[in-house]
Amino acid sequence: MAGQNDLYTWCRDHRLHHKYSETDADPHNSNRGFFFSHVGWLLTKKHPDVIIKGKTIDCSDLLNDPVVRFQRKYYPWMFLFFCFFLPTYLCRLIFGNSWKDAFMVGCFGRYIVSLHTTWFVNSAAHMFGDRPFNEKIAARDNLGVALPLWATEGFHNYHHVFPWDYRISEMGFHNYNPFARLIDFFAKIGLACDLKRPSDELIAKVKANAHKEKPHAYDEPHEF
Ligand SMILES: [Zn+2]
Ligand SMILES: [Zn+2]
Structure with a gap:
């Protein structure tokens, strides 16, 4: 469609x-x-x-x-x-x-x-936008792009740093992202499995080191 x-x-x-x-x-x-x-x-x-x-x-x-x-x-x-x-x-x-x-x-x-x-x-x-997680990559968090997409891929700095987070969005928007909730629902009825997401501590740690992060430092999935 x-x-x-x-x-x-x-x-x-x-x-x-x-x-x-x-x-x-x-x-x-x-x-x-x-x-x-x-x-x-x-x-x-x-x-x-x-x-x-x-x-x-x-x-x-x-x-x-x-x-x-x-x-x-x-x-x-x-x-x-x-x-x-x-x-x-x-x-x-x-x-x-x-x-x-x-x-x-x-x-x-x-x-x-x-x-x-x-x-x-x-x-x-x-x-255009902010780079709160990695200042060394081009992808940026842009609210103007994120909101029409239901608070998802527009948080693109986050998405490129944690591409394996099924929720995509950050900045407190996780809980308002309807697609993450849809995936949660699919997981409940057995249609989705192995959902991956970083811990809040890891997100905070990466944010604190945004200026010195290497590109794609967190490409590999971490299980929590
Ligand atoms: Zn991109
Ligand atoms: Zn992507």
């Missing part, structure tokens, strides 16, 4: 972005400017390093998942149905809009807003 490519492609690019942030192997390398990291990377040919390093990213867990395989196989049809037809049809059904209005606003308008909301994480949240 989001129309942001299939799960496999999204996750592979995202893993590459975290591993090689701000290098030529980063699919939306923010060192190439705001426009490139926002949308330009989807309009141009991939840098050769993205393809070379992309092959070194282990995505076997994704390919072993039948849901991911199913969605990848039928993605073009699902994309047309869920991203274009369904929002248009629902707008017409619920609000009684004409087909044209339903398509322009309910479908295209919605798609444009949701795409830019996501893209601002790659552009604005890598350029």
